Amino acid sequence: MIVEELNPLVNVQKTIKETCKNLNLSESVYELIKEPSRVVEINIPVQMDDGSIKVFKGYRSQHNNAMGPTKGGIRFHEKVNLDEVKALSIWMTFKCAIANIPFGGGKGGVIVDPKTLSKCELEKLSRGYVQKLCEFLGEDLDIPAPDVNTNAQIISWMADEYNKLSGKNHWGTFTGKPVVLNGSKGRTEATGLGIAIVAREALKKLSKSLNHSSVAIQGFGNVGSNAALCIENLGGRVVSVSEWDREKGFYAIYDEKGLNIKELMSYFHEKGTLLGFSGSCEIKEEEFWSLSVDVLVPAALENSINANNANLINAKLICEGANGPLTPAADEILEEKGIEVTPDILTNAGGVIVSYFEWVQNLNNYYWNEKDIKTKEEKFLVEAFKNVWAMKDKDNFTMRNAAYMYAINKLAEGMKYRGWY
C-alpha cells in the first residue's frame, strides 16, 4: 500500500501555488485564494424519535465572492470534515469561473450518515442547518444546492425554513428544488448530462466518438446514474457500473453488450443493489479498475483513483464526475500512461450551470422549458470545454492544468479590478 497525501485541501493548495507560478501571478493571488474567506462551524441539536437529543456538526465554507455570491452544495456524509468542505468550496470557485457563471464558490456539509435517520429526524436536521446559518445565506450572498446524499426533498425543507425565518419568498436562495417548488426543469439530470457532453467533446479531440464507445462508471447515485443514462442516449455503451454497500463494500457489475440504464435505475431503486441485474455478472474491484474501456467516469467520492490503483487503469479517457476523485499521484501515473483526464471543475459543471439557470428563473419569476435549458446547458459546456482546450493547446498542458489556469487567471483579473491586490 503506497502512502500519499489524501487531504484535498493540501492537494488543491499545491495545485493553486503551481498554477499561480505558471501564470506569473503575484504571490498575493495565492494568499487571497489559498483559504476560504469565511468558514462557519455549527452544532445542530436534533431531538431523535426516541426523545434523546443528538448534536450533529456541520460546516459552511464560502471561498471567494469576487465574481458574485458564493454557490455550492451541502453534503450529508459521515466522513465530512472541515478541510474537505474547504477544498470543495475552492473547487466551486474555479468551476463557476470555468462555466462562466457569476458566482464564487461555497460548500457545506454535515457529519452524518443520513441512512441512519428517520424521515422526521432528517427533516429536523435539514431545518436545523438553515436555522444556524440563516444570516450567512441569501440569493445575493450564498446559495446552497444538493450534493452527496442530499436531494430535492432536503433542499425543499431548507428553502421552506429559510423563507419562514426571513418572512419572505426567497426561492433563489437554494437551487436543486423540485420543479413544483420553483426548481428548474433539467436540474436532476444536469450534472450527468454535462459529463456526457464533456466526454463527447474530449473524445472528438482524441479522434474518437462517444457513439459506440464503451464506458465504465464508478458510483450509481444521482450523478453516476444520470451520466450513464445520458451517455447511453448519446450512443455510448455502458458496460460496467460499480456501487458501494455498507456490508459488501465496493462491488461492480459488467455486461459486455451494454447495460440497459433505464432498467438498471428502476432495478437499483427497487432492490437497493445492482447485483443480480439481468444479463450482467459481478466483477471484482481490481477487474473494474482494469477494464479496457474507452471512457471511465469516477462518480463517487474524493481520492477513488490514487497511487494504489491508478496503475491498473486501461481506459483511454477519464472524465471526473465526482469532485476530486483523482489524487495528484494518480494524475502523474495516468499522464505517464498517456491517459487523458477531463477534470472535475469542468466535467461536472453541468449541475451548477443549471443551478444558475434556476436562480435566474427564480429572480425573474419566469420559467423556461426543458428543451431550452438543455440547449443552454450544452452551449455553456461546449464553450467552457473550448476555453480550457485552448489553454491546454498553448503549451501542451494537461487539461487539469489548463482548467486551473483558465479559472485562476480569470479570478485574478476580477480581483485586480475590484482592488483586492
Ligand code: GLU
Ligand atoms: N454539488 C454540485 C457541485 O459540486 C452542484 C452545486 C450547485 O448546483 O450549486 O457542483
